[in-house]
Every structure is written in structure tokens, then in C-alpha cells.
Amino acid sequence: MMGPHSMMRDERGASVVEFALILPVFVGFVFGMINCGLLLWTQLGLEHGVVAAARCATINASACPDVQAYAAAEAYGLPVPKTAFTKTTPECGNQVAASYGFQFVTVILPPQTMTLTARACYPT
Numbered sequence: 001m002m003g004p005h006s007m008m009r010d011e012r013g014a015s016v017v018e019f020a021l022i023l024p025v026f027v028g029f030v031f032g033m034i035n036c037g038l039l040l041w042t043q044l045g046l047e048h049g050v051v052a053a054a055r056c057a058t059i060n061a062s063a064c065p066d067v068q069a070y071a072a073a074e075a076y077g078l079p080v081p082k083t084a085f086t087k088t089t090p091e092c093g094n095q096v097a098a099s100y101g102f103q104f105v106t107v108i109l110p111p112q113t114m115t116l117t118a119r120a121c122y123p124t
């Protein structure tokens with residue numbers, strides 16, 4: 001039988017306790033990095049889609065008669081519907097804008113959504 005003094009010096013199981021304390025922080029950090037990467041990739045895809053569509057609408061309109069579909073196709077393979085893109089012709093030229101609701105990947109928390117926007121105008 002162990003006495004009270006020998007139990008205070010016993011370090012068996014300390015690694016398990018330290019691991020249990022650090023694991024939720026590490027998993028949260030990993031999921032946070034994954035979400036940041038997906039968010040940046042989605043924003044970059046939207047921006048590429050609107051820039052390419054605005055340029056195509058100005059330079060070669062016959063090559064892309066449906067500017068919204070062209071913008072969705074140029075969005076780096078993201079599942080962005082063509083209805084997320086709009087084409088207008090303000091005084092700056094052909095303008096294409098996008099608005100898309102990005103949903104964060106969560107395990108425990110309820111899903112969170114952030115609206116991403118992009119806009120490009122190519123002079124005529």
C-alpha cells in the first residue's frame with residue numbers, strides 16, 4: 001500500500017493528462033487552419049471568376065454569351081452557382097460581381113456562414 005507521500009511523487013499517467021489537456025487545443029487549431037485555407041481558396045476563386053468574366057465580356061463577347069456561366073466555370077472548380085454572379089454595365093465598363101455564402105466546416109459547433117463578395121470592372 002502506498003502512503004500519502006509516495007502518491008504525491010508518483011508521476012505515472014502524467015503524459016495522459018497532459019495529452020488530454022492539449023488535444024482539444026490542437027484539434028481546434030488544425031480545424032481553424034483548414035477553414036482559413038478553404039475560405040481563402042473560395043475568395044480567390046470568386047475573384048478569378050469575376051475578373052475573367054468581365055474581361056471576356058469586354059474583349060470577346062461572342063466567346064462568352066452567358067457571362068454568369070462563364071464566371072462560374074472560371075471559379076477554380078468551386079461549387080458556386082451561376083446565380084451568384086451578376087453582370088452590369090456602369091460607367092466603368094463591363095462589371096461582374098459575385099456574392100457567395102461560405103459555410104465553415106465545424107464538428108461540434110453549429111454551422112457558421114460568411115458572405116464573400118468580389119467585383120471586377122473591365123473598361124470598354
